Amino acid sequence: MxxxxxxxxxxxxxxxxxxxxxxxxxxxxxxxxxxxxxxxxxxxxxxxxxxxxxxxxxxxNLAARNLRTGRTRTALLVVPALTNEFFAGVYTGAARVAAEHDFGVVLYPSPDGIGPARDPFPNARAALDGVLASSMAADALTDLRGGDDLPLVMLDSDPAGSPGATTVNLDLADGIRQLVDHLRAHGHQHFLHLASAVDSWTFDVRARELAARTADSPGTTVRTVRSALTVEDARATTERALRTSGLVEPTAVICDDDKLAAGACKAARRMGLRVPDDLSVTGFDDLSLATAIDPELTTVRLPAEEFGAHGMRALLAVLDGRAAETAPLPVRLIVRGSTGPAAPRP
The missing domain is CATH 1.10.260.40 (lambda repressor-like DNA-binding domains)
Structure with missing residues (x-):
């Protein structure tokens, strides 16, 4: 009334x-x-x-419709952390598509990061229609799903390690290919790979593609060091690596994400190196941080909002018994001031 x-x-x-x-x-x-x-x-x-x-x-009357259909019209989005700008974009895109279909999205940062996610409900199966999880392993959702009861769509996750789940990914390998081709076109052959210390599929893909892209190139060297995903840890790790670079000094630092790249730029300045005149630096993600540093960062742009939207469309398709669109989403290299011609090395 x-x-x-x-x-x-x-x-x-x-x-x-x-x-x-x-x-x-x-x-x-x-x-x-x-x-x-x-x-x-x-x-x-x-x-x-x-x-x-x-x-x-x-x-x-959604309540009446839910009783009639046995649906809650609620999906759970599980992410490793809320502090990462990328996951905020994923949520925005997923929530937008969900709202278009009268669905709600509950955002749940896993207390243990990429580790096993605990059930935030007395009974997730009764409270949810499905789960969307970003940058995690499928087996981390086992307890939350109650086995394989809840439909699951995995974002940025290993398809081979996600039995019973639908996977939607970004074309990360192509992002690395674009990045390496860009650096090679500027004469770079000696790389320092500042890799994430987080053990996850998304970073493994980047490392494998970098190795594959440089293995068949005579005279190319790649040295990998690992850092926690903070600017200060990246700075300290890069400084140590550059001071102990070995026989050939790197002319470019390839970083697994933009925070690591910001730390690498900071390390270069502290060591009296100019970016990009003495050392080129690249990132991955294209976070707002990429344009907040000087020079601005050359990085691979990941379309986080569209990624979240694509994942939610896939979950809705699974719930409706339709085939989900799972082709990898394209990514794009954004060239800015942090890369340039390779400086001569002795």
């Missing part, structure tokens, strides 16, 4: 009212308002139903 301006109580519009106003059946109204009209009613009919619903101020 609703209250009018004169205080009188009026009945809320029902699906029957919408059907009458649009000149369609109640079944058609249910399909359109439930987002399942494609292939069943025409676009023109769907638009007519939406217009009638808006004109009447009609809103579906």
């Amino acid at each position: 609703t209250s009018g301006q004169d205080g009188a109580t009026t009945a809320r519009p029902t699906s029957r009212d919408v059907a009458r106003a649009a000149g369609v059946s109640q079944a058609a109204v249910s399909l359109v308002m439930g987002g399942k009209w494609r292939g069943r009613v025409s676009e023109a009919t769907a638009e007519r139903v939406r217009a009638a619903a808006e004109g009447l101020g009609y809103r579906p």
Whole structure:
């Protein structure tokens, strides 16, 4: 019931009212308002139903619909941390697509990072329709899912290590290829790889592709050192590596993410090296940090929002019994001031 301006109580519009106003059946109204009209009613009919619903101020009774369908229309997005800008973008994209389909998204940062995620509900199976997890291993979700009961879509995760789950990934390998090709075009052959100390598939892909991309190039050297994902740890690790570089000094530092790259730039300045005149530095992600440092960072842009949206579309497809689109999303090298021609080395 609703209250009018004169205080009188009026009945809320029902699906029957919408059907009458649009000149369609109640079944058609249910399909359109439930987002399942494609292939069943025409676009023109769907638009007519939406217009009638808006004109009447009609809103579906989600609680009743959930009881009827056995669905909660709620998905859980599990991420390793909330402090990472990338995961904020993933959530924004996922929540946008979910809202378009009358779904809610609960964001859950796993207390143990990429480790096993505990069930944040008394019974996740009863509270959720499905799980979307970013940058984690599928077996980290076992307890939360209650085995394989809850549909699961994994983002930025190993397809081979995710049995029973749908995986949606970014084309990380192509990002490394673009980056190495860019540096080679500037004459770089000697690289320091500042790798993440986090043991995860997403960083393993970058390392494998870097090794593969440089292995067949005579005269190319790659030295790998690992750092925690903080600017200060990256600075200290880079300084140590550059002071003990061995027979051939690197002309470029390839970093697993932008925070590591910011630390590498900081290390170069402390050692009296100019970026990029003496040392080129590259990142990965294209976070806001990439344009906050000077010179601005050459990095690989990961479309976080579209990635989250793509993942939510995949989860909705799984819930509807449809084939999910799982082709890797393209990434793009963004060239800025932190890279240039290779400096001569003795």
